[in-house]
Amino acid sequence: MRILKTIGAAAIGIAVAAGGAGAQTQDTIKIGVLHSLSGTMAISESTLKDTVLMMVDNLNKEGGLLGKKVETVVVDPASNWPLFAEKARELLTKDKVAVVFGCWTSVSRKSVLPVFEELNGLLFYPVQYEGEESSNNVFYTGAAPNQQAIPAVEYLMSDEGGSVKRWVLEGTDYVYPRTTNKILAAFLKSKGVTDEDIRINYTPFGFSDWQTEVAAIKTFASAGKKTAVVSTINGDANVPFYKELANAGVKASDIPVVAFSVGEEELAGIDTKNLVGHLAAWNYFESVKNPTNAAFIKEWHDYIKNPKRVTNDPMEATYIGFKMWTHAVEQAGSTNVDAVRQAMYGQKVKAPSGFTAVMNTNHHLSKPVMIGEIRPDGQFDVVWQTKGVIKADAWSPYLAEDKGKVADWTYPWACGNCTKPRFHD
Amino acid sequence: MTGRVARLSAAAGVLLLLLGAALPARTADFAGLVSGLPSEGFAAKRKTVAALGALGDARAVEVLKALSGDRLRSTAEGRVLIVGTGPDGGPLLSDAITGKPVTGVDPDSLGRIIANNVLRGDIEAALGSMTLFSRDRGSRLGAARDVLKHPSAEGAARLEKALAGETEAKVRDAMQTSLLAARLLTGSKAQQLAAISGLAGSTDPQIKNLLDAYRARPNLDPELGRAAESALAAIGHRLRLVAVAANLFEGLSLGSVLLLAAIGLAITFGVMGVINMAHGEMIMLGAYTAFVCQQAFRLWLPAAWFDAYLVAAVPAAFLFAGAVGVALERTVIRFLYGRPLETLLATWGIGLILQQAVRSIFGAPNRAVANPGWMTGGVDLVGGLTVTWNRVGIILFCLVVLGVLALAMQRTRFGLDMRAVTQNRAMASVMGIRTARIDALTFGLGSGIAGMAGVALSQIGNVSPNLGGIYIVDSFLVVVFGGVGNLLGTLVGALSLGIVNKLLEPVVGAVLGKIAVLVVVILFIQRRPRGLFALKGRIADAEG
Numbered sequence: 001m002r003i004l005k006t007i008g009a010a011a012i013g014i015a016v017a018a019g020g021a022g023a024q025t026q027d028t029i030k031i032g033v034l035h036s037l038s039g040t041m042a043i044s045e046s047t048l049k050d051t052v053l054m055m056v057d058n059l060n061k062e063g064g065l066l067g068k069k070v071e072t073v074v075v076d077p078a079s080n081w082p083l084f085a086e087k088a089r090e091l092l093t094k095d096k097v098a099v100v101f102g103c104w105t106s107v108s109r110k111s112v113l114p115v116f117e118e119l120n121g122l123l124f125y126p127v128q129y130e131g132e133e134s135s136n137n138v139f140y141t142g143a144a145p146n147q148q149a150i151p152a153v154e155y156l157m158s159d160e161g162g163s164v165k166r167w168v169l170e171g172t173d174y175v176y177p178r179t180t181n182k183i184l185a186a187f188l189k190s191k192g193v194t195d196e197d198i199r200i201n202y203t204p205f206g207f208s209d210w211q212t213e214v215a216a217i218k219t220f221a222s223a224g225k226k227t228a229v230v231s232t233i234n235g236d237a238n239v240p241f242y243k244e245l246a247n248a249g250v251k252a253s254d255i256p257v258v259a260f261s262v263g264e265e266e267l268a269g270i271d272t273k274n275l276v277g278h279l280a281a282w283n284y285f286e287s288v289k290n291p292t293n294a295a296f297i298k299e300w301h302d303y304i305k306n307p308k309r310v311t312n313d314p315m316e317a318t319y320i321g322f323k324m325w326t327h328a329v330e331q332a333g334s335t336n337v338d339a340v341r342q343a344m345y346g347q348k349v350k351a352p353s354g355f356t357a358v359m360n361t362n363h364h365l366s367k368p369v370m371i372g373e374i375r376p377d378g379q380f381d382v383v384w385q386t387k388g389v390i391k392a393d394a395w396s397p398y399l400a401e402d403k404g405k406v407a408d409w410t411y412p413w414a415c416g417n418c419t420k421p422r423f424h425d
Numbered sequence: 426m427t428g429r430v431a432r433l434s435a436a437a438g439v440l441l442l443l444l445g446a447a448l449p450a451r452t453a454d455f456a457g458l459v460s461g462l463p464s465e466g467f468a469a470k471r472k473t474v475a476a477l478g479a480l481g482d483a484r485a486v487e488v489l490k491a492l493s494g495d496r497l498r499s500t501a502e503g504r505v506l507i508v509g510t511g512p513d514g515g516p517l518l519s520d521a522i523t524g525k526p527v528t529g530v531d532p533d534s535l536g537r538i539i540a541n542n543v544l545r546g547d548i549e550a551a552l553g554s555m556t557l558f559s560r561d562r563g564s565r566l567g568a569a570r571d572v573l574k575h576p577s578a579e580g581a582a583r584l585e586k587a588l589a590g591e592t593e594a595k596v597r598d599a600m601q602t603s604l605l606a607a608r609l610l611t612g613s614k615a616q617q618l619a620a621i622s623g624l625a626g627s628t629d630p631q632i633k634n635l636l637d638a639y640r641a642r643p644n645l646d647p648e649l650g651r652a653a654e655s656a657l658a659a660i661g662h663r664l665r666l667v668a669v670a671a672n673l674f675e676g677l678s679l680g681s682v683l684l685l686a687a688i689g690l691a692i693t694f695g696v697m698g699v700i701n702m703a704h705g706e707m708i709m710l711g712a713y714t715a716f717v718c719q720q721a722f723r724l725w726l727p728a729a730w731f732d733a734y735l736v737a738a739v740p741a742a743f744l745f746a747g748a749v750g751v752a753l754e755r756t757v758i759r760f761l762y763g764r765p766l767e768t769l770l771a772t773w774g775i776g777l778i779l780q781q782a783v784r785s786i787f788g789a790p791n792r793a794v795a796n797p798g799w800m801t802g803g804v805d806l807v808g809g810l811t812v813t814w815n816r817v818g819i820i821l822f823c824l825v826v827l828g829v830l831a832l833a834m835q836r837t838r839f840g841l842d843m844r845a846v847t848q849n850r851a852m853a854s855v856m857g858i859r860t861a862r863i864d865a866l867t868f869g870l871g872s873g874i875a876g877m878a879g880v881a882l883s884q885i886g887n888v889s890p891n892l893g894g895i896y897i898v899d900s901f902l903v904v905v906f907g908g909v910g911n912l913l914g915t916l917v918g919a920l921s922l923g924i925v926n927k928l929l930e931p932v933v934g935a936v937l938g939k940i941a942v943l944v945v946v947i948l949f950i951q952r953r954p955r956g957l958f959a960l961k962g963r964i965a966d967a968e969g
Binding site: 043173202203206212224244246265269376 | 467468495537539541542543545546549630631634635638671672675678679682781784789790791792793794795796801802803805811813814815816885886887888889890891894895927930931934935936939
């Protein structure tokens with residue numbers, strides 16, 4: 001009986017809360033945040049939720065958007081891929097949000113994609129990924145392979161990067177590493193690297209016993225040619241991997257490891273003194289010196305009230321996406337998805353990377369590429385960067401099955417995956 | 426005619442002048458090279474490093490080491506400074522060119538002169554040729570091994586000279602091997618033949634690759650070819666043996682990790698029959714205890730004591746996780762004895778609560794737990810077989826834990842009571858044993874051991890709130906496979922699963938290897954539902 005009463009009280013509470021929110025909808029714009037706050041991905045994703053909240057906070061302090069306050073609806077999909085789709089539907093139909101910032105893993109994005117397409121919602125996806133996708137309802141503000149993986153490999157091939165001739169492609173066993181490694185292997189072969197100079201290996205999520213693999217890498221590297229490891233190892237498996245490398249005496253000047261999923265936030269959980277010199281490729285590093293970045297870092301420290309918290313690439317991508325969306329809304333004079341989408345193309349934002357990021361009609365950004373080496377304090381030294389911004393390819397020119405595929409959502413193409421335009425005069 | 430002579434002598438005069446100027450220019454050269462560093466790109470720095478290495482100036486060693494170790498700074502005026510450690514442990518600045526100490530400058534206000542991997546490799550090579558004659562045994566050994574990576578005629582000459590004055594046996598061996606390798610590629614036919622027979626006794630994969638490349642040379646003398654062939658066969662045979670040994674060690678090491686994770690469960694699940702889904706979280710709590718100990722040592726104790734934090738963490742984790750275990754048993758689990766399904770759900774829920782509690786206190790990101798000095802690095806045994814200290818430490822630790830536990834179970838009053846209660850609760854109660862107290866202590870013991878496992882696991886992996894989830898499945902696998910309620914079974918089960926896993930991994934890969942092990946265990950359980958070492962006798966039958 002008592003339990004029933006409690007449930008009743010709770011239900012009334014929820015109804016009141018919902019009613020209160022409903023009454024406010026006239027003068028607020030609602031935006032959704034769809035990042036895991038519990039489960040495996042909470043490590044990475046909860047920071048992005050805070051980034052969006054910080055941006056909204058600052059926006060409201062400056063008077064909001066279109067004269068209205070912006071209100072954030074935060075939901076927790078709990079690192080559970082099907083739940084992502086459920087929560088996305090809830091945000092779009094029940095909360096009627098104007099835009100959603102969310103997802104980290106590719107599998108979560110693939111899970112919500114049909115929902116956003118069916119309900120014509122708008123998703124900003126802030127993480128580097130494997131490409132091979134362009135949806136009319138998603139703006140991808142992270143790097144595509146040609147903005148991260150390919151330049152990193154090119155750097156290692158150059159004199160400056162050590163003229164690497166032999167490659168270990170080491171990844172966690174899921175869609176992002178497998179697709180990236182497929183593209184990288186095709187790219188390496190186009191540069192004349194033979195099969196016997198490429199070793200591809202996959203390990204399960206959360207893999208922790210790296211002895212055999214590290215020994216195999218050492219053996220592979222002893223063939224007399226300069227060897228590098230390209231790591232698409234994701235999440236928790238990185239710590240034991242780097243620990244094993246250091247203990248087995250592998251130094252960055254012997255066998256450098258370039259990683260695509262290891263940034264400042266991940267290094268905060270690793271004892272970095274043995275990792276000095278290993279590399280990461282991103283579009284932004286916290287150590288970059290420019291006024292925009294200094295302001296961004298200050299904003300973050302003020303908001304999170306902890307001067308030790310770091311910033312990283314996906315946070316910068318969230319920043320760019322949020323700024324672009326607010327500019328597009330102001331330009332369109334409305335939060336209507338179709339109007340905002342049209343206003344997004346060509347939108348420019350001065351990014352903390354020090355460059356101006358541009359949104360292209362394939363729904364991906366033009367951004368700079370930077371290669372950083374790990375410092376003893378867990379930050380990165382930028383050892384190489386592109387002269388200007390690089391435009392993202394949604395489809396890789398190195399894969400035979402992508403030949404001729406174009407992603408362009410403006411007339412006459414209006415398509416993310418076509419070999420000829422949908423319309424013609 | 427006279428004109429030409431005049432011109433020639435004038436040219437000679439200029440040349441002499443230049444030569445004369447070059448001698449005192451030596452120090453100026455060093456200063457010039459060093460003061461150029463702040464403004465140079467990596468390509469220019471590589472040239473500077475090579476030039477500094479060729480100078481043979483003792484001061485260059487300091488500068489190169491500082492550049493490689495991110496300790497080189499530049500002032501706004503372009504002065505180059507080296508950051509060292511002062512007597513008080515704080516930073517101490519000195520001028521790179523004069524070597525004199527510099528005061529009154531804030532190290533944080535200076536620009537950093539950075540190196541990249543290639544540059545660090547160059548510095549290593551430059552220091553290598555300078556340190557072949559160093560006083561430090563370690564750097565001589567390193568230098569001798571570095572020459573093996575780039576065998577050359579000049580290298581051979583330098584090695585011969587160094588070898589003449591070398592007294593340390595290990596350094597001599599390394600120098601000898603590098604010398605033979607250099608002679609193999611650059612020496613006369615007799616020298617090559619001697620080099621091949623000398624290298625045939627090696628177990629170094631580098632030597633094998635060197636000989637492989639050598640044998641593949643076009644128009645190689647057939648006599649040399651045959652000699653290389655037989656040397657390669659001998660090396661190959663030894664390397665295969667080493668690979669098997671390496672596999673066994675890795676299997677043993679994985680097995681010991683599994684064993685550590687499973688011993689606690691062998692008690693709570695195996696002996697008490699509680700399906701404890703929160704077992705992984707007990708491991709996680711232990712790992713966080715290690716983290717807290719580390720932070721406490723950093724904050725409150727002198728730096729020299731830091732390496733001892735791990736020793737303090739082991740009992741701390743045992744007590745803390747054990748206390749949590751006792752509290753759990755008293756408040757939740759004791760009401761659920763005999764109801765396995767409810768126990769499963771309740772402990773799983775408790776596991777989630779513990780995870781989220783840790784996440785709320787310590788935050789979602791991983792926490793860094795450093796290996797103490799004596800657990801870092803490893804030792805190269807033979808032929809690329811590196812045994813890392815943290816693995817050796819874990820194997821030993823796990824055997825000690827198992828041994829102490831077995832002793833406690835067999836030889837102490839508590840062990841006797843515990844066995845009595847789990848075998849026949851009613852009879853034990855009648856004999857005057859306080860069964861409720863024994864239940865709580867047993868559960869606490871299992872949890873405490875899980876906590877100690879967490880300390881060990883923090884040395885090889887992550888410390889995150891999800892840590893437990895990684896090991897819970899493996900732990901159940903080990904206990905079920907080894908035979909429920911049997912410590913020996915847990916030992917044999919863990920080691921055999923570890924070794925099988927490691928033997929499969931190089932053949933089929935980590936993903937398929939894991940699946941294969943799972944399938945094998947399932948099939949095995951079909952044949953022998955009680956696992957490897959089933960308890961026999963009346964009690965076991967009655968329970969079943």
